[in-house]
Amino acid sequence: MPQIASAALTAIAAYLLGSIPFAVLSSRLFGLADPRTYGSGNPGATNVLRSGNKKAAILTLIGDALKGVIAVLAARALTHDENLVAIAGIAAFVGHVFSVFLRFxxxxxxxxxxxxxxxxxxxxGVATLACWIFIAATTRYSSAAALVSALASPFLTAWLFPQASWVVAVAVMALILIWRHWANIGRLFSGQESKLGKKKA
Structure with a gap:
Protein backbone atom coordinates (compact mmCIF):
# COMPACT_ATOMS: atom_id res chain seq x y z
CA MET A 1 0.00 0.00 0.00
CA PRO A 2 1.41 3.45 -0.91
CA GLN A 3 2.82 5.41 2.02
CA ILE A 4 0.28 8.25 1.66
CA ALA A 5 -2.64 5.81 1.71
CA SER A 6 -1.21 4.03 4.76
CA ALA A 7 -0.79 7.32 6.58
CA ALA A 8 -4.34 8.40 5.71
CA LEU A 9 -5.91 5.13 6.86
CA THR A 10 -3.84 5.14 10.04
CA ALA A 11 -4.88 8.70 10.83
CA ILE A 12 -8.58 8.07 10.17
CA ALA A 13 -8.72 4.88 12.27
CA ALA A 14 -6.83 6.48 15.17
CA TYR A 15 -8.93 9.64 14.96
CA LEU A 16 -12.18 7.68 15.20
CA LEU A 17 -10.81 5.74 18.17
CA GLY A 18 -9.78 8.96 19.87
CA SER A 19 -13.21 10.47 19.24
CA ILE A 20 -14.99 7.99 21.55
CA PRO A 21 -16.35 10.25 24.37
CA PHE A 22 -15.72 8.18 27.49
CA ALA A 23 -16.70 11.08 29.77
CA VAL A 24 -20.20 11.13 28.28
CA LEU A 25 -20.49 7.33 28.14
CA SER A 26 -19.33 6.78 31.73
CA SER A 27 -21.66 9.53 32.96
CA ARG A 28 -24.59 7.83 31.27
CA LEU A 29 -23.54 4.49 32.72
CA PHE A 30 -23.65 5.90 36.25
CA GLY A 31 -26.80 7.95 35.66
CA LEU A 32 -24.99 11.30 35.90
CA ALA A 33 -25.61 14.55 34.07
CA ASP A 34 -23.75 15.16 30.84
CA PRO A 35 -20.34 16.57 31.89
CA ARG A 36 -20.71 19.27 29.26
CA THR A 37 -23.54 20.80 31.31
CA TYR A 38 -21.68 21.59 34.55
CA GLY A 39 -18.33 22.65 35.95
CA SER A 40 -15.91 23.58 33.19
CA GLY A 41 -18.14 21.92 30.59
CA ASN A 42 -15.19 19.81 29.53
CA PRO A 43 -15.92 16.14 28.72
CA GLY A 44 -12.95 14.80 30.64
CA ALA A 45 -12.11 12.94 33.84
CA THR A 46 -11.42 16.03 35.95
CA ASN A 47 -14.82 17.51 35.21
CA VAL A 48 -16.60 14.16 35.72
CA LEU A 49 -14.94 14.09 39.15
CA ARG A 50 -16.82 17.29 39.97
CA SER A 51 -20.03 15.22 39.86
CA GLY A 52 -18.81 13.56 43.05
CA ASN A 53 -18.73 10.11 41.43
CA LYS A 54 -15.12 8.89 41.63
CA LYS A 55 -15.89 5.63 39.83
CA ALA A 56 -17.19 7.48 36.78
CA ALA A 57 -14.14 9.76 36.81
CA ILE A 58 -11.74 6.80 37.05
CA LEU A 59 -13.52 4.99 34.23
CA THR A 60 -13.29 8.14 32.10
CA LEU A 61 -9.59 8.53 32.88
CA ILE A 62 -8.81 4.91 31.98
CA GLY A 63 -10.90 5.01 28.81
CA ASP A 64 -9.36 8.24 27.58
CA ALA A 65 -5.82 7.04 28.30
CA LEU A 66 -6.43 3.68 26.62
CA LYS A 67 -7.42 5.45 23.41
CA GLY A 68 -3.88 6.77 23.14
CA VAL A 69 -2.29 3.50 24.21
CA ILE A 70 -4.29 1.34 21.80
CA ALA A 71 -3.77 3.69 18.85
CA VAL A 72 0.01 3.63 19.25
CA LEU A 73 0.39 -0.07 20.06
CA ALA A 74 -1.95 -1.15 17.26
CA ALA A 75 -0.07 0.98 14.73
CA ARG A 76 3.25 -0.36 15.97
CA ALA A 77 1.97 -3.93 15.64
CA LEU A 78 1.07 -3.27 12.01
CA THR A 79 4.16 -1.35 10.91
CA HIS A 80 7.78 -0.73 11.85
CA ASP A 81 7.56 2.83 10.51
CA GLU A 82 7.64 5.11 13.55
CA ASN A 83 6.43 7.99 11.39
CA LEU A 84 3.12 6.16 10.90
CA VAL A 85 3.00 5.26 14.58
CA ALA A 86 3.48 8.92 15.48
CA ILE A 87 0.64 9.82 13.10
CA ALA A 88 -1.59 7.32 14.91
CA GLY A 89 -0.70 8.84 18.28
CA ILE A 90 -1.39 12.43 17.34
CA ALA A 91 -4.55 11.45 15.41
CA ALA A 92 -5.99 9.73 18.49
CA PHE A 93 -5.22 12.83 20.53
CA VAL A 94 -6.82 15.13 17.95
CA GLY A 95 -9.84 12.81 17.86
CA HIS A 96 -10.31 13.31 21.60
CA VAL A 97 -9.95 17.08 21.40
CA PHE A 98 -12.12 17.44 18.28
CA SER A 99 -14.45 14.46 18.61
CA VAL A 100 -16.61 13.79 15.58
CA PHE A 101 -19.19 12.29 17.95
CA LEU A 102 -19.43 15.53 19.94
CA ARG A 103 -19.64 17.89 16.97
CA PHE A 104 -15.87 18.46 17.16
CA GLY A 125 5.20 8.64 29.82
CA VAL A 126 6.24 7.89 33.39
CA ALA A 127 8.38 11.03 33.64
CA THR A 128 5.54 13.18 32.31
CA LEU A 129 3.05 11.50 34.65
CA ALA A 130 5.39 12.08 37.60
CA CYS A 131 5.52 15.75 36.64
CA TRP A 132 1.71 15.91 36.55
CA ILE A 133 1.34 14.16 39.91
CA PHE A 134 3.89 16.43 41.60
CA ILE A 135 2.28 19.66 40.39
CA ALA A 136 -1.25 18.40 41.06
CA ALA A 137 -0.33 17.24 44.57
CA THR A 138 1.38 20.51 45.49
CA THR A 139 -1.09 22.95 43.92
CA ARG A 140 -4.35 20.95 43.74
CA TYR A 141 -4.86 22.41 40.27
CA SER A 142 -5.32 19.85 37.49
CA SER A 143 -4.92 22.56 34.85
CA ALA A 144 -1.58 23.73 36.27
CA ALA A 145 -0.34 20.13 36.31
CA ALA A 146 -1.46 19.66 32.71
CA LEU A 147 0.24 22.86 31.55
CA VAL A 148 3.57 22.11 33.23
CA SER A 149 3.51 18.51 31.95
CA ALA A 150 2.69 19.71 28.45
CA LEU A 151 5.63 22.10 28.49
CA ALA A 152 7.96 19.38 29.76
CA SER A 153 6.85 16.58 27.42
CA PRO A 154 8.65 17.65 24.19
CA PHE A 155 11.92 18.07 26.09
CA LEU A 156 11.51 14.72 27.82
CA THR A 157 10.81 13.12 24.44
CA ALA A 158 13.86 14.75 22.84
CA TRP A 159 16.00 13.50 25.73
CA LEU A 160 14.66 9.98 26.25
CA PHE A 161 13.24 9.04 22.82
CA PRO A 162 14.91 11.36 20.28
CA GLN A 163 13.05 10.36 17.12
CA ALA A 164 12.24 13.40 15.02
CA SER A 165 8.68 12.41 14.12
CA TRP A 166 7.81 11.82 17.76
CA VAL A 167 9.44 15.01 19.01
CA VAL A 168 7.36 16.96 16.49
CA ALA A 169 4.17 15.01 17.32
CA VAL A 170 4.58 15.55 21.06
CA ALA A 171 5.38 19.24 20.55
CA VAL A 172 2.18 19.65 18.51
CA MET A 173 0.14 17.88 21.18
CA ALA A 174 1.71 20.12 23.83
CA LEU A 175 0.78 23.26 21.90
CA ILE A 176 -2.81 22.08 21.45
CA LEU A 177 -3.01 21.21 25.16
CA ILE A 178 -1.81 24.67 26.13
CA TRP A 179 -4.28 26.28 23.72
CA ARG A 180 -7.14 24.18 25.11
CA HIS A 181 -6.20 25.37 28.62
CA TRP A 182 -6.08 29.04 27.67
CA ALA A 183 -9.16 29.91 29.75
CA ASN A 184 -7.70 27.95 32.67
CA ILE A 185 -4.54 30.05 32.49
CA GLY A 186 -6.61 33.20 32.95
CA ARG A 187 -8.47 31.68 35.89
CA LEU A 188 -5.23 30.51 37.49
CA PHE A 189 -3.81 34.03 37.42
CA SER A 190 -7.05 35.53 38.72
CA GLY A 191 -7.37 32.92 41.50
CA GLN A 192 -10.72 31.66 40.17
CA GLU A 193 -9.64 28.19 38.99
CA SER A 194 -11.39 25.23 40.63
CA LYS A 195 -9.22 22.80 42.54
CA LEU A 196 -9.16 19.03 42.14
CA GLY A 197 -12.12 17.26 43.69
CA LYS A 198 -14.29 20.36 44.02
CA LYS A 199 -17.87 19.32 43.32
CA LYS A 200 -20.23 21.07 40.94
CA ALA A 201 -22.55 23.68 42.37
Missing part, protein backbone atom coordinates in the same frame (compact mmCIF):
# COMPACT_ATOMS: atom_id res chain seq x y z
CA UNK A 105 -16.06 19.77 20.74
CA UNK A 106 -14.14 17.23 22.75
CA UNK A 107 -11.99 17.21 25.86
CA UNK A 108 -8.66 18.84 26.52
CA UNK A 109 -6.66 15.70 25.81
CA UNK A 110 -4.55 15.29 28.95
CA UNK A 111 -5.33 11.61 29.60
CA UNK A 112 -5.19 10.66 25.92
CA UNK A 113 -1.85 12.43 25.50
CA UNK A 114 -0.59 10.55 28.56
CA UNK A 115 -1.66 7.26 27.02
CA UNK A 116 0.12 8.14 23.78
CA UNK A 117 3.34 8.95 25.66
CA UNK A 118 3.23 5.77 27.74
CA UNK A 119 2.78 3.62 24.63
CA UNK A 120 5.32 5.63 22.62
CA UNK A 121 8.13 5.11 25.15
CA UNK A 122 7.17 4.30 28.71
CA UNK A 123 10.01 6.24 30.40
CA UNK A 124 8.74 9.42 28.73
Missing amino acids: RGGKGVATAGGVLLAMHWPV
